[in-house]
Amino acid sequence: GAGVSQTPSNKVTEKGKYVELRCDPISGHTALYWYRQSLGQGPEFLIYFQGTGAADDSGLPNDRFFAVRPEGSVSTLKIQRTERGDSAVYLCASSLTKDPGNEQFFGPGTRLTVL
């Protein structure tokens, strides 16, 4: 079956604008994770969902960031009033369940550039 897909692959926006990043997890995977990776760094956790609910949003940097997963499959990461410091690759991953022993499958990422 298909892997995790993310759209768009690249997004260029201007400071102050609103953006939405989409993640389609592997079918049947109940856990979905968002990470952010800045150049030369390892990914940093943002939020994860078990089903429709956000189980842990402790990594969201501030209230400009919000994520939803209304039907327990596709998720959207929303960033309001973007800032240049938001520029990064946003990675999505899914796993069969939230069990720590489950492998996480990563999508190719969305590269966000805020001018």
Add this chain to the structure above:
Amino acid sequence: SQQGEEDPQALSIQEGENATMNCSYKTSINNLQWYRQNSGRGLVHLILIRSNEREKHSGRLRVTLDTSKKSSSLLITASRAADTASYFCATITIYNQGGKLIFGQGTELSVKP
């Protein structure tokens, strides 16, 4: 925040040589995982080692875990040019119920043909 550190930050070797990367972490873990990343995009899971395991093998990969030192190493034997990539360790701490991964800074491996 990052859980730990990896060293070296960059490693350059010749094809056929072995590559060893080290990872240290700070808090007690459920498990530790190694990932590979090409071209700064998607990550590929390589291997998972649980906190009660000391060594694990998968093909040319060998991972060790020393929970007393809070450290792990990844050994790639008989390296190939195609192994060129960034390698990250990631931990899941015992304080999390779910699969929240905390990544290190990564080691950039270059294998020259």
